[in-house]
Every structure is written in C-alpha cells, then in structure tokens.
Amino acid sequence: xxxxxxxxxxxxxxxxxxxxxxxxxxxxxxxxxxxxxxxxxxxxxxxxxxxxxxxxxxxxxxxxxxxxxxxxxxxxxxxxxxxxxxxxxxxxxxxxxxxxxxxxxxxxxxxxxxxxxxxxxxxxxxxxxxxxxxxxxxxxxxxxxxxxxxxxxxxxxxxxxxxxxxxxxxxxxxxxxxxxxxxxxxxxxxxxxxxxxxxxxxxxxxxxxxxxxxxxxxxxxxxxxxxxxxxxxxx
Numbered sequence: 001x002x003x004x005x006x007x008x009x010x011x012x013x014x015x016x017x018x019x020x021x022x023x024x025x026x027x028x029x030x031x032x033x034x035x036x037x038x039x040x041x042x043x044x045x046x047x048x049x050x051x052x053x054x055x056x057x058x059x060x061x062x063x064x065x066x067x068x069x070x071x072x073x074x075x076x077x078x079x080x081x082x083x084x085x086x087x088x089x090x091x092x093x094x095x096x097x098x099x100x101x102x103x104x105x106x107x108x109x110x111x112x113x114x115x116x117x118x119x120x121x122x123x124x125x126x127x128x129x130x131x132x133x134x135x136x137x138x139x140x141x142x143x144x145x146x147x148x149x150x151x152x153x154x155x156x157x158x159x160x161x162x163x164x165x166x167x168x169x170x171x172x173x174x175x176x177x178x179x180x181x182x183x184x185x186x187x188x189x190x191x192x193x194x195x196x197x198x199x200x201x202x203x204x205x206x207x208x209x210x211x212x213x214x215x216x217x218x219x220x221x222x223x224x225x226x227x228x229x230x231x232x233x234x235x
Contacts, residue, residue: 014113017112017117017118017143018118018142018143020117020118020120021112021118021119021120021121021142021143022142024067024068024120025066025067025120025121025122025142025155025156026156026157027157028066028067028156028157029044029045029046029066029156029157030044030045030066030154030155030156030157030158030159030162030187030190031043031044031053031054031064031065031066031124031154031155031156032044032152032153032154032155032162032166032183032186032187033062033064033124033126033137033152033153033154034151034152034153034166034170034179034182034183035132035135035137035151035152035170035172036174036175036176036178036179036211037132037172037173037174037175037176038175038176038213038214038215039128039135039176039211039212039213039214039215039220040062040126040128040135040137040211040212041176041179041180041183041209041210041211042054042062042064042126042208042209042210042211043180043183043184043187043207043208043209044064044066044187044207044208044209045187045202045206045207045208046206046207046208047205047206051069052208053065053066053072053208054208054209054210054223055076055210056210056219056221057076057079057080057083057100057125058080058083058084058087058092058095058100059092059095059218059219059220060127060128060129060212060214060218060220061083061095061096061097061100061125061126061127061212062125062126062127062128062210062212062221063076063079063123063124063125063126064123064124064126064155065121065122065123065124065155066121066122066155066156067119067120067121067122067142067156068119068120068121071119071120071121072119072121072123075104075107075108075119075121075123078107079100079103079104079125082100082103083095083100086099096127096136097125097126097127097136097138098127098136098138100125101125101138101140101146102146104123104125104140104144105140105144105145105146106144107144108121108140108141108142108143108144109143109144110144112142112143112144118142118143119142120142121142122139122140122141122142122155122156123139123140123155124137124138124139124140124149124153124155125137125138125140126138126212127212128212128213128214128220129214130214131214132172132214136148137149137150137151137153139153139155151170151172152166152167152170154166154186157190158190161189161190162186162187162189162190165182165185165186165189165199166182166183166186169182169185169186170182176211176232177232180209180224180229180232180233181232181233183209184202184207184233185199186199187199187202188200188201188202204226204229204230204233205226207226207229209223209224209229210222210223210224211224
C-alpha cells in the first residue's frame with residue numbers, strides 16, 4: 001500500500017508532541033515539593049510576586065507547577081472550581097488530592113492526544129494528612145501520566161539533580177527550618193558551575209515558598225515571604 005504524501009505515523013506524532021512538551025518544561029526553573037515533620041513544603045526560585053507557581057487548591061491540598069504559566073494557571077483555576085463545587089455539593093472531606101490528580105490526568109491526557117499542541121506543564125498535587133503517614137504527593141506529566149511519590153518531588157530544569165540532592169539529606173523528622181535550608185541547597189545545586197562545586201546561593205527575596213501545615217485546623221496552606229524566610233535560612 002502506498003502511503004499518502006506527507007504521512008506521519010501515529011507513533012511519530014506522539015513522540016514529537018512529547019519532545020515538544022519536555023523542551024518547554026525544561027526551560028522553566030525547577031519547583032520542588034517535600035515532606036517535613038509538620039507537613040509539606042513547596043519551594044522554587046521565583047522573583048515574581050504576582051505569577052505564582054505554588055498555590056492553594058483546597059483546605060489541605062496544595063498545587064505546584066512548572067512550564068507555561070497560562071496553561072498551568074488554567075488548570076489551577078479549574079481545580080479550585082471543581083474542589084469548591086464538590087465540597088459544597090457533598091462534604092469538604094470528599095475533596096481529596098487523589099481525586100484532583102485523577103481529574104488533572106484526564107484533562108492532560110485528552111489534550112495531549114486530541115489537541116494540536118500539548119500543554120507544556122508538569123504538576124504536583126499534594127495533600128497533607130492528619131499524620132505524616134497520610135501525606136500524599138502526586139506528580140503529573142504533560143501526557144496525563146500520574147506518579148504517586150513518597151517524600152520528595154522535583155520538576156522542571158535539572159529535576160534529577162535536585163531530586164538526588166533532596167534524597168541525600170531528607171528525613172521524615174526534619175523540622176521546617178532544616179527542610180527549607182535543604183530545599184534551597186537543592187535548588188542551588190541544579191546549575192553548579194563554580195570550581196568548588198558548591199551550590200549557588202539564592203537570596204530569600206528570590207524564593208517562592210509555601211507550606212501545608214498539618215497543625216492548623218482546616219486551612220493548612222500558608223505562604224512564607226522574604227521577611228520570614230531570611231532568619232530561617234540564616235539559622
């Protein structure tokens with residue numbers, strides 16, 4: 001059978017879309033998510049005070065993303081609306097990280113296979129539990145694949161190097177200050193270029209940091225600003 005002129009196999013189309021999405025994601029600065037003794041920490045290098053990569057979705061659920069801002073912001077807003085509707089229609093306890101992760105997976109998978117351009121995004125949906133054993137971290141890729149992570153997640157540029165740096169220093173019993181300093185060292189290790197092979201220093205004003213604090217009764221999400229971060233990083 002003679003193939004029509006310009007024919008491209010479905011396998012090649014999917015490969016091209018995946019390569020396109022991965023390149024777009026890799027251009028963005030990394031975001032990391034990790035557990036600590038009292039909850040879950042989110043951190044990224046982000047000098048913008050308006051364009052957040054880390055946000056609250058619901059009472060005990062946070063959202064972090066890398067890639068194209070307008071695309072992951074659309075997903076964040078859709079998640080907030082869905083969580084609010086489900087919590088209002090049923091019960092607030094029915095809004096879970098797993099439910100949101102599955103919904104995002106369906107959206108991303110549909111876009112990847114049916115639209116002309118895939119979303120250039122990678123997401124993490126995190127839910128803080130009443131105990132550390134109940135914490136949930138779900139990483140979602142551009143094609144809708146879902147990964148149930150254990151204690152640390154890194155996305156974006158140099159994700160493998162950051163993940164390795166986190167795993168070398170992470171423990172479940174880390175207090176917040178220690179977890180924050182480890183996170184900043186890991187972000188700085190992503191593009192080490194000096195002769196001493198030391199992590200690049202990142203100023204508190206260049207960081208976007210938030211936590212899900214399990215000790216709070218309901219609204220567990222809280223941002224940590226530069227004024228709060230400076231003494232924590234110096235201690």
